[in-house]
Amino acid sequence: MKSTLTASDVLADIEFELMQGAISRDAFGRSLQEVRQHQSKVRQELFGSGQQELDLREALSRQFQINDMLLTLLQEMSGGFSDMQQQIEWVGQARGGTDQSTAARLARAMAAPSQTAELRPTQPLNETSRPDYLHQQMDMQPNGRPIPILNGLVRRLRTGLHSLVIFYVNKLGKQQTAVNQLHADWLQHLNALVRHQQEEIQQLTAKIAQLEAVKE
Amino acid sequence: MNTAKPPTISIIVNTTDRAKPLANLLHALEHQSYPHFELIVVVGPTKDETLDVLAPYGQRVQVLRCDQANLSQSRNIGLLAARGDIVAYIDDDAVPSYRWLEQLARLFGDALLAGTGGMVYLVHPANSVVQHRLGTVSSLAEQTDTRNSWLEQLVPPGHGKQWAGRMMGTNMAYRRRDLLEVGGFDQFFEWLYDDTDIAMRLVNAGKIIHPVKEAVVYHVPASSRNRQARSFNARWWVQTKSVIYFALKYGPEAGESRREIALRCLHYVHGHLLWAQQLRQLGHLTTRQLWKMRREEIKSAVIGVYHGLMTPRQTLSKSDLSMTNANATEIRPFPTPASAQQPTVDPVSGRRPSITLPDEPLRLCLLSAAYPPDQYEGVGRLTNLMAQGLFEIGHTVHVITRGPQDTVSFYDGAYVHKIPSPDRYGRYRMFPKLYHSLNHSHAVHEKVKRLILNDGIQLVDSPLWQYDGLVTAVSGEIPVVVRLVTALRQIAAMQDDVDADARLVGEMEQTLLEKATYLLPNTQATMDTAQKVYGIQPDPNRYRLVPYGIVPVSDEAVRPFTPHNPPPTFTVLYLGRLEKRKGIQDLFAAIPQVLAKVANVQFIIAGADNSHRDGFQQQTGLTYAAYFQQQYAQFASHVSFLGQVSEEKLNQLYQTCDLFVAPSLYESFGLIYLEAMNYGKPVIGCRAGGIPEVIDEGLTGLLAEPEAPDSLAEAILNMLQNPSRLREMGLAGRQRLLDTFTHVQMARRFADAYRHVIYKNY
Numbered sequence: 001m002k003s004t005l006t007a008s009d010v011l012a013d014i015e016f017e018l019m020q021g022a023i024s025r026d027a028f029g030r031s032l033q034e035v036r037q038h039q040s041k042v043r044q045e046l047f048g049s050g051q052q053e054l055d056l057r058e059a060l061s062r063q064f065q066i067n068d069m070l071l072t073l074l075q076e077m078s079g080g081f082s083d084m085q086q087q088i089e090w091v092g093q094a095r096g097g098t099d100q101s102t103a104a105r106l107a108r109a110m111a112a113p114s115q116t117a118e119l120r121p122t123q124p125l126n127e128t129s130r131p132d133y134l135h136q137q138m139d140m141q142p143n144g145r146p147i148p149i150l151n152g153l154v155r156r157l158r159t160g161l162h163s164l165v166i167f168y169v170n171k172l173g174k175q176q177t178a179v180n181q182l183h184a185d186w187l188q189h190l191n192a193l194v195r196h197q198q199e200e201i202q203q204l205t206a207k208i209a210q211l212e213a214v215k216e
Numbered sequence: 217m218n219t220a221k222p223p224t225i226s227i228i229v230n231t232t233d234r235a236k237p238l239a240n241l242l243h244a245l246e247h248q249s250y251p252h253f254e255l256i257v258v259v260g261p262t263k264d265e266t267l268d269v270l271a272p273y274g275q276r277v278q279v280l281r282c283d284q285a286n287l288s289q290s291r292n293i294g295l296l297a298a299r300g301d302i303v304a305y306i307d308d309d310a311v312p313s314y315r316w317l318e319q320l321a322r323l324f325g326d327a328l329l330a331g332t333g334g335m336v337y338l339v340h341p342a343n344s345v346v347q348h349r350l351g352t353v354s355s356l357a358e359q360t361d362t363r364n365s366w367l368e369q370l371v372p373p374g375h376g377k378q379w380a381g382r383m384m385g386t387n388m389a390y391r392r393r394d395l396l397e398v399g400g401f402d403q404f405f406e407w408l409y410d411d412t413d414i415a416m417r418l419v420n421a422g423k424i425i426h427p428v429k430e431a432v433v434y435h436v437p438a439s440s441r442n443r444q445a446r447s448f449n450a451r452w453w454v455q456t457k458s459v460i461y462f463a464l465k466y467g468p469e470a471g472e473s474r475r476e477i478a479l480r481c482l483h484y485v486h487g488h489l490l491w492a493q494q495l496r497q498l499g500h501l502t503t504r505q506l507w508k509m510r511r512e513e514i515k516s517a518v519i520g521v522y523h524g525l526m527t528p529r530q531t532l533s534k535s536d537l538s539m540t541n542a543n544a545t546e547i548r549p550f551p552t553p554a555s556a557q558q559p560t561v562d563p564v565s566g567r568r569p570s571i572t573l574p575d576e577p578l579r580l581c582l583l584s585a586a587y588p589p590d591q592y593e594g595v596g597r598l599t600n601l602m603a604q605g606l607f608e609i610g611h612t613v614h615v616i617t618r619g620p621q622d623t624v625s626f627y628d629g630a631y632v633h634k635i636p637s638p639d640r641y642g643r644y645r646m647f648p649k650l651y652h653s654l655n656h657s658h659a660v661h662e663k664v665k666r667l668i669l670n671d672g673i674q675l676v677d678s679p680l681w682q683y684d685g686l687v688t689a690v691s692g693e694i695p696v697v698v699r700l701v702t703a704l705r706q707i708a709a710m711q712d713d714v715d716a717d718a719r720l721v722g723e724m725e726q727t728l729l730e731k732a733t734y735l736l737p738n739t740q741a742t743m744d745t746a747q748k749v750y751g752i753q754p755d756p757n758r759y760r761l762v763p764y765g766i767v768p769v770s771d772e773a774v775r776p777f778t779p780h781n782p783p784p785t786f787t788v789l790y791l792g793r794l795e796k797r798k799g800i801q802d803l804f805a806a807i808p809q810v811l812a813k814v815a816n817v818q819f820i821i822a823g824a825d826n827s828h829r830d831g832f833q834q835q836t837g838l839t840y841a842a843y844f845q846q847q848y849a850q851f852a853s854h855v856s857f858l859g860q861v862s863e864e865k866l867n868q869l870y871q872t873c874d875l876f877v878a879p880s881l882y883e884s885f886g887l888i889y890l891e892a893m894n895y896g897k898p899v900i901g902c903r904a905g906g907i908p909e910v911i912d913e914g915l916t917g918l919l920a921e922p923e924a925p926d927s928l929a930e931a932i933l934n935m936l937q938n939p940s941r942l943r944e945m946g947l948a949g950r951q952r953l954l955d956t957f958t959h960v961q962m963a964r965r966f967a968d969a970y971r972h973v974i975y976k977n978y
Contacts, residue, residue, distance in 0.1 A: 005716070007723035010644075010654070014690050017640055017658060031367040038371045061377045061471035068379060069370050075426055076366040215327055 031076075032200065035069050042066070078208060223301040223321050224547045225253040226392070228294030230287055231308035232260030236566055237438045238308045239269045242277075243561040243568060245550060247577075247612070249672055250317035253304075254547035256297055258282050258290045276550050285441060287385070288401035288410045292532055295400050296540045298392055299547045307386035309438035310336070311563040312431075313670040314579060314612070319431035320389045330394040330423030331415060333383030334431030334670075337624040339563065344623035344634075347435055348384035350427050353412045355379075355470030356480040357462040375480065378470035381425045382415035387433035390414070394423050396540060399531030404523055407442050407451070409458035416466055432670040434624060434631070436563050448500045452488065453512035457520035459484050464524025485517045559610030564626045569608050577610045578970055581673040583660055583684035585653075587617035587632060592863060595679045595701060598887065601766055602677075603630035605963025614673060616663050616684070618656060633667070635659050647717040649704070650724065653682050661687040668694060674974045677736075677966075680746075683724050689731035695973050698728055699762075700737040702884045702905075706749050707797060726750040734973045735759035736966070738885040739906030745884070760969045763909070765962030766890045768954055775871045776896035776950075777942035785816045786936050789873035789897075791866070791888055792880070794840040795826035799879035799902065804844050805925035806879075806932065807851055814936045822858040822869060870895040874942055875935050877901075881922045886910050889917070890957050893949030898942050900931045910957075916949035 042062045046055075227245070231238050238257070245255065256278045259266055270279050280297055282290040295303055302324050306312060316334070323332045338347040350363045354376020361384075363369060372379045383389075388411055398417050401410050415425050443450030460481045467477040489510060496506040556576045561568045584599035596617075603613045607629025619634020626632070637655040644651040667673045678685025679699045689696040705722030729735065729752050737743040740761060746752060788810075792798045800821075810817060827833045827840050836843055841857040848855075861869065870876070876892035882905040889899045889910050899917035901907040911917040918934060921927040935941055 005647075005720065007720070007727055010650070010720065010724065011690065011727060013641065013643075014654070014658070014687055018661075018687070018691055031370045034370050057471055065372070065377060065379075072366055072370060075424075 031069075031073055032197075035066065035073070038069070039066055074204060074207065074211075077204060078211075222250075222252050223324055224299070225250070225302045225304050225317055225321065225389070226294070226298035226300035226547065227253055227255050227304050227306060227317075227550070228291065228298065229255070229257045229306060229308050230260065230282070230290040230294065231257060231266060232262050232285060232441065233264045233266070234308045234438050234440065235262075235264045235266045235269045237436065238266060240436075240561055240563050240566045241306070241308055241311055242269070242273065243558065243566075244311035244563065246555040246558040247314055247560070248312065248317050248551065249315045250321055251549060251551045252300075252321075252547070253317055253550055254278065254298075254300060255550040256280065256294045258294045260285050260290055275548065276552070278548070286403055286406045288403045288405045288530075291410065292400040292403065292536070295392070295395060296532070296536065301392060302389050303392045303395060304389035305385060305387075306433060307435065310386045310433050310435040311561075312387075312433050314672040315670055316387075316431050316433065319428075319670065323426070323428060323431070324389070324391060326424075328424050329391070329426060330418050331383065331388065331390040331425040332431070333388035333427050334433065335429050336384050336387050336433050336435050339434045339436045339624055339626055341564075341625065344625045346622055348387070349429060351382045351384060352379050353382045353416060355416070355463070355466040355472055356477065357409070357412070357459040357466075357484075358480075359412065375476060376467075376470065377472055378466070380416050380419040381427045382412050383425075383427050385411035386435050387431065388415075389431075390418070394418060394421075396532075396537060397421070398423075399529070399533075399537070401531070403530040404461055404527075405458050406454060408455045409462055413458075413462060416462075420466075420469065429666075430669050432666075434563055434626075436626075448495050449505070451512070452492075453509065453516040456485060456488055456513055457516035457523075460517055460520030461524040464521065465529065481517070481521070485513060488513050560607065560612040562607070562626060562629065569610050571608075571610055573610045575971075577612060578606075578675070578967060578974065579612045579614075579671060579673045580606060580970060581614045581616060581664060581667055581676045582630070583616050583676065583678045585618050585656060585682050585684055587615060589627065590617075590619075594887070595681050598699075598701075598764060599679070600628055601764070601959045602963060602966060604628045604767060605765065605959035605961075606630075606967060608960050609963055609967060611963075611967060612671070614667055614671060616660050616667075631671075633663055635663050647720055649717045650720045653684075653721065653724070654686075656682070657684055657687045660684050661691060664688050664694065675970050677970070678728070678732075680725055680728060683721075683728040686724055686728045686731070689728055689733075695733040696731070697734040697736055697970065697973055698732040700735055700742045700746050700884065702742075702882060706745065706882070722750075726752070729754075733758075734969070736762045736969055738762060738764050739909040741906040741909065742884040745882075745905065760972070762965045762969055763957065763962065764885050764887055764890070765957040765959045766887060766894060766953070767959045769867075769894050773867075773871065774894075774896040774950055776946045777874055777898075777939065779939045779943055782939055783874065785818050786814070786875065787873045788817060788819050788875045788877055788932065788936075789869055789892070790819065790821045790823070790877050791869065791892075792823045792878055793826045794821070794823055795830040796832065797830070797881055798823075799881050799922065799928075800840055802879050802923060802925045802928055803877065804840075804848065806929035807855065808848060809926065809929035810932050810936070811851055811854055813933055817854060817936065819855045820858065820869060820873065821855060822861045822866070824860040867895075870897065873897060875900065875932065877928075877932060879920060879922070879928050880904065880907070883907050890953055893917075893946075893953045893957075896946040896950045898935060898945035898949060900928070900935070902928075912948075912952060916945055916952050 046059050046062065229238070229241065255276065257270060258280045259270075260282050261284070267279070270277055278297060280293050282293050284290075291305065294305075302320060304317065304320055319334065320332065323329060335346060336348040338345050346362050348361050350366055352360045352363075352369075354372060354374050355378040356374065356376040358374035358376050359382070360369060360373065395414070395418075398414075398421050402413050402417070405413055419425055437445040439445040442454065463472075463477050463480050467480075492501065492506055492509045492513070495501045496503065501509065557573045558577075559569045559571060559573055560577055582599050582602060584596045586593050586596040588596055588600045599615060603615055606613045613630040615630045615632045617632060617634055619636065621634070621636055623634045624631055625634075637652070637659040639655060640658050641651055641654040644654060664673070664676055673694070676685050676688050676694055676696045677699060678689070678696055679701050681701050681704070685696045685698065688694060704718060705725055708718040708722065729746065729750055735743075735746075735754055735758060737746065737759060738761070743754075743759060743761070747754070790800070790803055794800045803819075803821075807819060821841075825839045825841060827838070827843075832838075832840065832843075838846065844855060844857075845852045858865075870892055873892075874897070876889070876897045876899045878886065878888050879900070879902050880886065881902065883901070885906045886901060889901055889907070892899050893916060899911055901911050901917065901919060902922040903919045904922040908919060911919060913919045918931040920931045935945075
């Protein structure tokens with residue numbers, strides 16, 4: 001990295017960071033998680049095994065609290081959109097919408113209808129991370145053109161050497177498969193998480209649209 | 217949608233005995249980007265010249281009186297008189313950002329919003345902090361004042377079952393209709409918690425309260441009957457009765473148990489008593505004050521319990537509400553056509569430049585990673601001088617510099633925003649110069665965005681050094697002009713320090729030059745050097761020469777040489793970092809030649825030793841001072857090494873020297889020569905960079921050849937052997953400074969260039 005890094009690499013990173021700053025969903029995701037955790041805790045407190053009798057007032061008060069949190073999330077989302085819109089307007093005014101700056105491109109990107117990121121299909125991942133995948137791909141028999149007279153001897157020698165190679169490849173392969181499996185599990189987990197978040201964002205977007213419709 | 221009539225706003229200021237800060241606020245309100253507002257000032261039982269301050273504004277301000285020293289009552293009086301769609305409250309010891317009302321009006325574009333308010337920065341000489349940002353309050357009166365995001369502490373941090381957003385009284389706005397609907401402010405709250413109570417009451421009435429980070433207000437705390445600013449001396453017990461009252465009113469409504477409410481009240485009183493005890497132990501309170509605080513604390517608790525349980529809320533009655541301007545919509549606007557031309561105001565001292573501006577003053581943002589008074593170094597000092605000069609000619613200046621946390625202070629005519637630099641570019645950690653500068657540049661950009669939204673800055677001025685403005689220039693969100701100063705690529709080449717890190721930094725500097733909207737070199741030599749070093753070919757319409765300037769000292773401080781009464785020993789001063797680029801080795805080599813011909817000379821060398829950075833120590837194993845003492849031992853008694861000196865000492869050195877020498881191999885400009893000329897001293901520099909454009913050779917000083925000790929020695933001798941020239945050149949230098957190089961003249965040149973960029977819209 002040291003020898004090949006150039007100004008254009010750094011510039012690309014700056015532009016990437018600028019884009020990230022505009023669309024940050026980390027805090028949103030964390031907050032959803034917090035609400036979930038809080039809800040589980042409340043559920044446990046209200047309906048857990050130690051509880052003899054459900055205090056209706058308490059239960060309702062906790063429910064209101066969770067509603068407040070969700071409303072805050074919605075409010076923040078709506079505020080974020082509004083901020084972004086304002087920024088876009090400002091950039092538009094400042095630059096006349098004609099140049100190719102990051103801001104202008106960002107503004108155009110943001111003005112376009114939002115699209116859900118395409119998730120990659122998980123099937124290839126499942127296939128390649130199976131323990132027998134390596135064996136399926138491996139040629140278990142030595143090959144090569146037959147040699148007259150000496151073919152039998154050469155073939156036996158080749159088979160012996162090949163077995164030795166396969167022994168070590170197997171050993172390495174088992175370790176590598178375990179690593180692959182771990183990676184695959186994580187990727188699938190992340191994939192599911194992203195899919196789930198997208199669904200939630202869609203639901204919340206629909207909710208906002210509903211609210212805006214009410215407002216109008 | 218855009219054809220809708222813009223909402224009207226009534227600003228309500230409640231004031232008692234704070235004439236001076238109120239005057240600052242009135243000046244600052246002339247500078248609002250949103251013109252559709254009226255101003256109502258409710259004056260309490262004041263004993264100072266508050267009414268005199270208001271008198272010149274005549275019909276522009278609606279002045280009302282409140283006989284009681286009760287903030288909620290005063291707020292209600294303003295509310296009843298208001299005609300705007302929105303009522304915005306601001307304290308008399310605060311000033312709003314330029315786009316404060318514009319932001320509020322934008323937010324109230326959401327028809328469901330009942331109340332909002334923005335950040336409050338405490339502008340304090342010793343303790344600048346974010347005083348309020350996205351606050352919340354619980355049904356047990358637990359408050360959170362500052363959070364980074366709404367999503368931080370989403371799960372309530374306290375015991376209260378119900379939490380609501382709240383604003384600080386010095387920056388809060390409500391839809392007037394909604395505020396009247398809930399009966400305005402509860403007059404039980406004479407001071408503190410009035411803002412909290414109204415937010416909770418609106419939320420309970422089903423309204424939306426949404427504090428935001430925008431619509432910033434700068435709070436400059438002043439003393440009042442309730443508190444002595446910047447001390448612990450305040451009527452804190454007023455808070456106790458408010459908290460207890462609040463918890464008793466809202467606790468049951470939110471489903472809090474009696475036990476929880478009682479515990480909260482007891483804990484609060486107990487905490488206050490302990491705190492008072494600690495203040496006494498630390499010497500902040502006298503024993504008498506301690507006992508008074510204890511007595512009042514208990515009394516307030518009893519009052520809070522009584523009113524919390526036994527009396528109804530003291531909101532506006534139906535008869536009060538019938539007297540309102542509920543249906544009135546026409547306001548009497550505060551701004552006049554002349555408002556836009558008003559010069560800026562110092563929110564702390566209240567000073568305003570006494571000038572008449574032909575055009576609207578500019579709103580500028582200057583960048584400098586280091587800035588006085590924390591750090592005095594080249595770029596920081598220059599930026600400080602620019603800020604001072606721009607303030608003097610009426611412009612509003614914001615400076616962004618490094619700091620451990622997000623704070624704002626007002627220093628030498630500028631709002632100084634200190635910002636930390638979060639780690640964004642961790643992948644470049646192996647290139648420390650690049651890594652730190654990129655992180656800072658990105659943090660600067662985040663701040664610039666906030667300043668655009670809140671303070672309406674029109675332009676960013678970045679030094680090339682450390683390329684603070686790079687990310688903003690890449691973003692294209694605002695014009696970025698670049699002050700060309702000696703930058704790292706050039707220095708690295710001079711000091712043979714071209715590692716991968718320095719190479720990348722040089723490329724970043726070049727990128728900034730390419731992305732900048734406009735370039736401002738201080739001399740033609742600087743521009744030529746930039747073209748040579750960075751290979752840029754700027755369009756002649758994209759740059760302008762702006763020579764620098766400094767603050768002239770008073771005539772009494774000037775000490776020209778007196779030939780008729782010469783000193784027994786000549787004092788020659790060298791000032792600057794001890795490093796190769798500054799020509800220190802040439803001076804060392806010249807000293808023996810000078811002393812061989814004129815023996816009564818004392819050389820004073822002041823400045824930080826940079827031998828560990830410029831490679832000198834690696835070569836010799838010695839610092840510059842140690843090297844001189846070893847290599848030129850016989851002349852050591854004629855040379856004093858002072859190291860880095862204070863600002864005060866620096867001025868004293870300039871005053872007491874007879875000749876100033878700085879044989880730099882390159883200076884883009886050389887403010888140090890001007891500083892010496894300021895005190896009437898002749899100067900010697902080298903024929904390099906922008907130095908010949910500052911030193912008028914033969915008139916204000918002499919020029920030597922760079923890296924030529926003989927030439928330097930000859931110039932020094934030329935001066936010392938003709939003492940009358942010391943006086944003539946010194947006085948000529950001082951005159952040249954006054955004619956061309958003052959900070960105000962410099963600021964005018966910068967302002968002209970900025971205006972050209974802003975209105976030409978490159």
